[in-house]
Amino acid sequence: MISFALTEEQTQVRDTLLSFATSELATRARSADEARLSPSELLDTAWSLGFTALSIPEDCGGGGAPRSLVTSALMLEALGYGCAGLASAAFASMLFVNPLIDLGSEEQRLRYLPEFCGEKRRAASLALHEGAPAFDPARMATRAMRDGKGWVLTGTKRLVPMGEHASRLLVLARASDAPGLAGIRAFIVDSDATGVTIARDSGTLGLTAAGFARVELAQVRVPADDVLGDGEGADIRPLLASLRIGGAALAVGLARAVIDFAIPYAKERVAFGEPIARKQSIAFMLADMHIECEAMRWMVWKAAAEADAGRDAAKASVLAQDYVNRHAVRIADDGLQIFGGHGYIRDLPPEMWLRNMRVLTSHDAIAAA
Amino acid sequence: MSGFSAALRAHIERAREWGRNEVRPAGLEADRNAAPLPADHPYFAKFVDFRRRHPSPAEDDTISEGSAVRMAVLNEENAYWDRGMGVAAPGPGLPAAIVAALGTPEQRERFLGPFRGAKEPRWGSFALTEPGGGSDTAAFRTRAIRTDRGYVLRGSKCFIGNAARADWVLIQANLDPEKGRAGQRAFFVEHGNPGMTGIKIEKKMGLRAYESVSFILEDCEVPHENLLGGEQPARTSQSSAYGATMGSLNTTRVGVAASAVGLARSAYDETLDIAKQSGSIKSARVRDRLEAMRRRLRAAWLMTLRAAWKADEKIPNIVDASMAKVFAAETAHELATVGMEIVGLEAGAGDCLVEKLFRDAKALNIVEGTGQIQRIIIARNLVGLPR
Numbered sequence: 022m023i024s025f026a027l028t029e030e031q032t033q034v035r036d037t038l039l040s041f042a043t044s045e046l047a048t049r050a051r052s053a054d055e056a057r058l059s060p061s062e063l064l065d066t067a068w069s070l071g072f073t074a075l076s077i078p079e080d081c082g083g084g085g086a087p088r089s090l091v092t093s094a095l096m097l098e099a100l101g102y103g104c105a106g107l108a109s110a111a112f113a114s115m116l117f118v119n120p121l122i123d124l125g126s127e128e129q130r131l132r133y134l135p136e137f138c139g140e141k142r143r144a145a146s147l148a149l150h151e152g153a154p155a156f157d158p159a160r161m162a163t164r165a166m167r168d169g170k171g172w173v174l175t176g177t178k179r180l181v182p183m184g185e186h187a188s189r190l191l192v193l194a195r196a197s198d199a200p201g202l203a204g205i206r207a208f209i210v211d212s213d214a215t216g217v218t219i220a221r222d223s224g225t226l227g228l229t230a231a232g233f234a235r236v237e238l239a240q241v242r243v244p245a246d247d248v249l250g251d252g253e254g255a256d257i258r259p260l261l262a263s264l265r266i267g268g269a270a271l272a273v274g275l276a277r278a279v280i281d282f283a284i285p286y287a288k289e290r291v292a293f294g295e296p297i298a299r300k301q302s303i304a305f306m307l308a309d310m311h312i313e314c315e316a317m318r319w320m321v322w323k324a325a326a327e328a329d330a331g332r333d334a335a336k337a338s339v340l341a342q343d344y345v346n347r348h349a350v351r352i353a354d355d356g357l358q359i360f361g362g363h364g365y366i367r368d369l370p371p372e373m374w375l376r377n378m379r380v381l382t383s384h385d386a387i388a389a390a
Numbered sequence: 391m392s393g394f395s396a397a398l399r400a401h402i403e404r405a406r407e408w409g410r411n412e413v414r415p416a417g418l419e420a421d422r423n424a425a426p427l428p429a430d431h432p433y434f435a436k437f438v439d440f441r442r443r444h445p446s447p448a449e450d451d452t453i454s455e456g457s458a459v460r461m462a463v464l465n466e467e468n469a470y471w472d473r474g475m476g477v478a479a480p481g482p483g484l485p486a487a488i489v490a491a492l493g494t495p496e497q498r499e500r501f502l503g504p505f506r507g508a509k510e511p512r513w514g515s516f517a518l519t520e521p522g523g524g525s526d527t528a529a530f531r532t533r534a535i536r537t538d539r540g541y542v543l544r545g546s547k548c549f550i551g552n553a554a555r556a557d558w559v560l561i562q563a564n565l566d567p568e569k570g571r572a573g574q575r576a577f578f579v580e581h582g583n584p585g586m587t588g589i590k591i592e593k594k595m596g597l598r599a600y601e602s603v604s605f606i607l608e609d610c611e612v613p614h615e616n617l618l619g620g621e622q623p624a625r626t627s628q629s630s631a632y633g634a635t636m637g638s639l640n641t642t643r644v645g646v647a648a649s650a651v652g653l654a655r656s657a658y659d660e661t662l663d664i665a666k667q668s669g670s671i672k673s674a675r676v677r678d679r680l681e682a683m684r685r686r687l688r689a690a691w692l693m694t695l696r697a698a699w700k701a702d703e704k705i706p707n708i709v710d711a712s713m714a715k716v717f718a719a720e721t722a723h724e725l726a727t728v729g730m731e732i733v734g735l736e737a738g739a740g741d742c743l744v745e746k747l748f749r750d751a752k753a754l755n756i757v758e759g760t761g762q763i764q765r766i767i768i769a770r771n772l773v774g775l776p777r
Contacts, residue, residue: 292526302762372595
């Protein structure tokens with residue numbers, strides 16, 4: 022049976038995060054963007070909400086809530102509504118924690134997850150992206166070579182959220198000659214391991230509060246049991262699907278924020294004798310923004326529901342991500358356009374939102390899923 | 391239809407060399423600093439020297455093309471290297487033509503004279519836009535009140551190019567609100583006038599190379615002789631400041647369109663280079679998108695040139711100018727957007743020209759009338775769309 026209804030828990034999670042996003046994230050978005058930094062008191066507050074540990078199994082010290090990508094999508098949409106950049110920083114640890122819950126071995130969960138269940142904030146992250154133009158995970162250049170029983174990692178990762186603060190990283194690397202994504206594995210790497218160099222990634226266009234870093238891996242040794250999953254390591258395609266869904270959900274939230282900010286302005290701003298919202302050129306623009314934003318959300322939910330039902334969400338997640346990438350930028354762009362010159366000044370949020378959206382929609386590993 | 395004259399091509403070549411060696415690095419410096427280059431930056435002195443050695447094509451009698459085509463061609467080339475630096479260029483700027491056309495002989499000498507053969511960089515500025523009215527030029531609220539000593543200006547202006555460093559700002563204000571637009575006049579406010587207060591240089595998403603200034607006119611007093619055209623201007627519709635403004639936009643829109651084409655060409659070249667280097671040019675999808683971009687760029691340029699050519703031929707070009715403006719601005723924006731997609735995250739990670747062009751391009755569909763306003767103008771002429 023088809024249903025768009027949310028469970029009571031999902032509604033509660035969404036409402037909690039929406040209120041956090043509007044009161045804590047949105048209010049700090051501009052100053053964090055200019056400072057290119059997330060304030061640590063905000064990161065502490067975000068941690069105290071307890072969402073990182075929510076789905077960590079009880080035997081690891083977590084909340085034991087079942088993992089659901091639909092719930093994740095709701096959470097990320099709510100956070101994206103406040104500030105996608107700050108959200109990426111505040112919840113970066115989920116990029117490490119959730120893949121461990123989903124794909125990690127029993128032993129890995131017990132070893133690594135308890136440290137994320139305490140009251141003290143722990144930063145960890147995911148290293149997926151690389152510097153190549155139009156980076157495609159299937160053509161990943163970072164290599165994991167067999168070395169005795171363990172592995173040796175070599176390569177350069179880019180745009181790792183909160184990379185400088187992370188104590189642990191989940192690093193994706195090509196581990197075999199199997200074609201495309203089949204040969205990619207994820208490795209648990211200590212950020213202070215020999216051969217790891219982490220530096221701030223300079224001058225990102227948007228999401229500057231996410232604290233993006235460049236991670237150099239020079240002959241980094243990883244023990245055999247730190248390849249994510251049992252034995253030879255888990256297929257990472259479900260992880261990529263969840264990242265696509267998460268990133269798209271964040272973009273939906275951001276798009277919604279753009280629309281909700283533009284509508285009251287269009288109703289107030291008078292040009293040529295009447296509010297611009299009464300001009301069809303503006304009214305139709307807003308209507309299209311609303312239509313596309315709704316379509317985007319249902320595409321994301323559909324992909325998340327596929328995964329939650331235990332089906333392969335690869336295709337649905339690509340469809341959702343592609344649709345969102347195409348339309349979300351347009352929404353952010355039209356949002357700025359409605360504000361005209363005022364939208365172009367680094368004062369009101371529209372120009373920041375357009376920059377954030379541009380990066381968010383060319384990047385699928387920012388959001389935890 | 392034919393190619394450009396040899397004389398004009400020589401100017402393009404010179405602008406290209408200057409652009410590559412001087413304009414591009416200066417523009418990148420301003421963008422990295424997220425602030426306009428200071429007025430005493432060596433670039434501006436070099437620019438003045440360059441202009442002294444190589445007069446503007448506007449003054450070159452050997453060029454057979456008309457002034458609008460000249461401007462379009464040079465704007466395109468200059469914007470290829472950096473649109474923001476073009477606006478930041480020293481000189482009387484946008485109001486020069488208005489002052490030349492409507493100023494009294496004394497005003498032309500007093501306000502334009504110092505720019506002739508100037509050895510130091512100096513700027514003029516034109517203040518039209520207000521916080522409550524961007525594209526709606528008729529809704530401006532700044533008032534001018536006649537007093538015994540001259541005029542008192544009250545109101546506020548925003549996004550005014552080079553206004554903080556300019557020797558004078560020509561300010562649009564309404565002297566007779568009952569007459570509506572016809573009451574609009576223009577007043578020279580000289581640098582340092584204490585009535586021009588709250589001067590704020592805005593931080594922008596892109597085009598950071600020039601000052602966009604907001605300020606308040608708080609009982610700003612100017613003498614009688616600072617009213618453009620004097621107390622009793624010739625009684626033609628063109629002589630009101632409003633008429634002059636709207637008349638001038640027929641060529642300034644073409645100028646912005648040409649700049650947008652230059653910016654778009656820059657985004658195209660940069661994207662193509664990166665696609666070649668990375669090998670992504672081998673993908674049919676990437677080649678298709680680049681091809682579509684190139685076609686759109688060509689169409690935008692032809693549309694711009696036609697609007698310029700019509701202006702030179704004195705054929706009404708309101709629709710053509712608006713079409714070129716909106717088409718070229720949206721082309722620049724689309725090319726930079728597609729460029730970002732082809733280049734991918736490398737562009738988002740900074741230090742990539744495409745990323746800067748993406749931020750710069752967005753402004754072009756807003757300045758000199760948003761894309762929405764241009765469509766209204768076009769539709770009004772096509773189907774009699776009411777205001």
